[in-house]
Amino acid sequence: MISWIKSKLTKHHQDCDGVSNDPVIIRRAEHGISRSNIDEPALKVLYRLHKAGYQACLVGGAVRDLLLGRHPKDFDVATDATPEQVNKLFRNSRLIGRRFRLAHIQFGRQIIEVATFRAPHGETHEEHHDESGRILRDNVYGEIHDDVWRRDFTANALYYNIADFSVIDYVGGVEDIANKRLRLIGDQETRYREDPVRMLRAIRFASKLDFSIDDTCRQAILELGPLLADIPASRLFEEVLKLFHSGHAEESFIALQEYNLLRYLFPDAMPSLEDPTTYAFVTLAMHSTDQRVRVDKPVTPAFLFAALLWVPVMKQTQVNVEAGMPYSLALQKAATKLISHQVRYVSIPKRFSTVMRDIWSLQTRFRHHSGRRAYSLLHHPKFRAAYDFLCLRANAGETDVDHCRWWTELQEKDPEQQKKILSAVEPGTSRRRNRPRRNKGGTH
Ligand code: ATP
Ligand code: MG
Numbered sequence: 001m002i003s004w005i006k007s008k009l010t011k012h013h014q015d016c017d018g019v020s021n022d023p024v025i026i027r028r029a030e031h032g033i034s035r036s037n038i039d040e041p042a043l044k045v046l047y048r049l050h051k052a053g054y055q056a057c058l059v060g061g062a063v064r065d066l067l068l069g070r071h072p073k074d075f076d077v078a079t080d081a082t083p084e085q086v087n088k089l090f091r092n093s094r095l096i097g098r099r100f101r102l103a104h105i106q107f108g109r110q111i112i113e114v115a116t117f118r119a120p121h122g123e124t125h126e127e128h129h130d131e132s133g134r135i136l137r138d139n140v141y142g143e144i145h146d147d148v149w150r151r152d153f154t155a156n157a158l159y160y161n162i163a164d165f166s167v168i169d170y171v172g173g174v175e176d177i178a179n180k181r182l183r184l185i186g187d188q189e190t191r192y193r194e195d196p197v198r199m200l201r202a203i204r205f206a207s208k209l210d211f212s213i214d215d216t217c218r219q220a221i222l223e224l225g226p227l228l229a230d231i232p233a234s235r236l237f238e239e240v241l242k243l244f245h246s247g248h249a250e251e252s253f254i255a256l257q258e259y260n261l262l263r264y265l266f267p268d269a270m271p272s273l274e275d276p277t278t279y280a281f282v283t284l285a286m287h288s289t290d291q292r293v294r295v296d297k298p299v300t301p302a303f304l305f306a307a308l309l310w311v312p313v314m315k316q317t318q319v320n321v322e323a324g325m326p327y328s329l330a331l332q333k334a335a336t337k338l339i340s341h342q343v344r345y346v347s348i349p350k351r352f353s354t355v356m357r358d359i360w361s362l363q364t365r366f367r368h369h370s371g372r373r374a375y376s377l378l379h380h381p382k383f384r385a386a387y388d389f390l391c392l393r394a395n396a397g398e399t400d401v402d403h404c405r406w407w408t409e410l411q412e413k414d415p416e417q418q419k420k421i422l423s424a425v426e427p428g429t430s431r432r433r434n435r436p437r438r439n440k441g442g443t444h
Contacts, residue, residue, distance in 0.1 A: 021145060026174060028165040033066045035165070041107035042075035045090070045114060046162035052089055054081040055117075055144065057159035063167065064155045067177050068209065077114045078147060078159065086114050119146035132193060132227060145170060152191070152198050153205065154183045182211040188220040196227035200239045203259060207243075207251035221259045228264040233347035237301075240265060240346050244304050247293040249286040265346050268338055272311035281396035282307050288392060302355035303385055305348055307392070313338050313360055331361055355382060362386035363393075366403055375422045378410070387411075 035043060042058060049056035056079050062072035079086065083095050086103040093105040093114075103114040119142020144159060151157035154173035161168055176183050182205055184191050184198065192198055199221045206213050213221075228236070243252040256262040263270050272278045285307035292299050313334050320330035339353050348356070359382060366387075368374045377383060387407055394404040410418060 021170075023145070023168050023170045024172075024174070026167040026169060031067065031167050031174075032069065033063070033160060033165075033167065037066055037071065038062075039072075039075055039110065041105070041110050041112050042077065043162075044107070045077050045105055045112045048089060049077070049079050049081060049086070049114075050162050052081070054079050054085070056081075056162045057144070057168070058162070059115075059147075059159050060151070060156050063158040063160045064173075064177060064209075066160070067158070067167070067174065075112055077112060078117055078144070079114060080117055080141075080143065081114075082116050082141065083114075086116075117142050117144050117147040118150050119143070132230060144168065149185065151185060152195075152201055154185055155181075155205070155209075155211070157185060180209070180211045182206050182209075182213050182217070184217060188217055189224065192220055192224045193227065196224065196231055197235065197239055199224065199228065199259070199261060200236075200243060203252055203255045203261065204239075204243050204246070204248075207248040207255055208246055218259070221261070225259070225261050225264060228261065233343060233345060236265060236346045237348065241301055244286065244289060244301070245293060245299055247290050249289045249293075249304065250283060253283065253286045266308050266342070267345060268312045268341060269308040272315075275311070277397050278311045281310070281393055281398050284392045284396050285389075288388070300352065300355060300385070301348070302352040302359065303389065305342075305352065306356040306359045306389065309338050309342065309356070310360065310389075310393075327364070328361065332357070335360060355385065358382040359386045359389050363390060366390050366407060369406055370422055375419075378418070378422070 038058065042062070046056045046058065056077060058066075058075060059078040060076045062075045065072040081089070083101040083103050086105075087093050087095055090103070090105045092107065093103045096102050096104055101116075105112045105114060119140050148157050148170045151171075154171040154176045156173070157169075157171050158173045158177075159168040160166075167174065171185050172183075182202055184202070202213055202217065202221065205211060243249065243256070253262075256265070257273075262273075269282070273282065285304055289299050289304055313331070316334035316337055317327070317331045320333050321327060325333065335357050339348060339356070342348060343353075358380075362377065362380060362382060363386065365373060365377045368377065380386070387404075390399065390407070391404040393399045394401045410421065413421070
């Protein structure tokens with residue numbers, strides 16, 4: 001299918017910046033999108049809008065993924081019905097967003113997002129954008145050809161029209177998909193200034209879809225990276241989650257460095273990544289997250305954040321210990337310092353920073369191979385995350401492999417045997433010494 005489209009489309013859309021007024025229509029028989037690959041709820045929404053006399057198209061990532069033969073993560077619909085009209089048509093819908101109103105239509109656990117075609121404002125550029133070019137308002141309804149301009153990449157700006165099952169392409173998106181090319185619609189600098197998060201989206205899509213980013217786009221990102229500093233930390237958290245939890249964390253992490261963007265997300269991690277062992281450790285953490293995502297195992301952002309800040313937090317802990325603090329206090333103070341600085345860039349909700357602290361503070365406790373401490377560690381709610389973290393450190397050469405091996409073997413034993421091993425008196429611990437001891441700095 002892709003090669004057919006390649007040959008058919010070469011005459012169209014050579015102009016990199018343009019949104020053509022005259023779209024290419026790829027008819028039902030000429031593309032590979034089959035309705036059997038579209039989730040039932042999305043089809044229901046499309047058909048009902050169409051029957052009620054509205055235009056209804058599948059749009060964005062879903063069309064792109066269907067053309068690539070992938071199953072879309074979610075299905076977004078665009079229509080000329082207003083949110084209120086959509087709301088009237090579907091009992092299971094609700095309107096969300098104040099500035100940018102959308103309808104969410106709920107089918108069990110699945111939500112179909114329906115957006116009304118939007119147009120650029122008739123106002124001047126100054127009224128519509130802030131002084132750095134960032135887009136401020138995006139709430140004027142328009143027609144489908146206006147809506148194209150709101151999209152970021154050509155591959156994300158295709159419309160699958162339920163009226164005749166064709167794909168509507170104003171920007172050469174089908175050809176770009178065929179060539180595995182990520183291309184921003186319009187003038188690169190203007191579009192990145194409007195919304196600097198698009199730079200992170202470029203990296204995400206290139207990593208996920210194995211698309212190439214052309215040289216001008218690469219250059220623009222290298223120059224405009226500092227604009228990410230103006231993006232709210234909470235929005236960057238959402239975007240970082242998408243970058244690292246979609247099964248392509250490792251490639252995204254490498255690309256973030258290549259495009260010099262990691263410094264705007266995790267500045268404190270930067271110096272430590274120069275060290276090959278730390279670099280190997282963080283990359284392994286990304287890799288292991290990807291493997292978990294691919295087999296549908298749960299992942300928590302706390303793990304990767306803990307990995308990125310592990311060496312910086314250990315360095316600060318050491319400074320605190322040298323200033324005379326007991327180890328566990330030194331670690332807690334270091335954690336507070338690092339986390340409170342980090343959240344200025346990419347926020348970390350408390351429920352995750354608590355887990356990061358647990359993962360860090362449990363690391364020193366793995367050296368106890370018997371007794372009460374080892375037993376309570378094995379039953380700690382965050383044992384598994386901390387143990388996985390320890391093993392990655394060991395694999396990266398950051399701590400002793402035997403350490404990790406001992407705990408691996410212990411978990412393979414049955415509960416009775418575990419009890420026996422752990423009830424042995426901790427070497428070097430007598431009753432007399434069972435009073436609290438000052439910890440002298442851990443084993444790292
Ligand atoms: P994914 O498969 O990761 O969901 P997606 O392309 O569907 O990818 P979404 O973030 O779900 O991405 O957004 C849906 C669509 O909305 C995009 O395809 C794009 O057309 C548009 N869009 C989303 N965010 C932006 C943005 N920051 N700038 C311009 N267009 C955007
Ligand atoms: Mg999507």
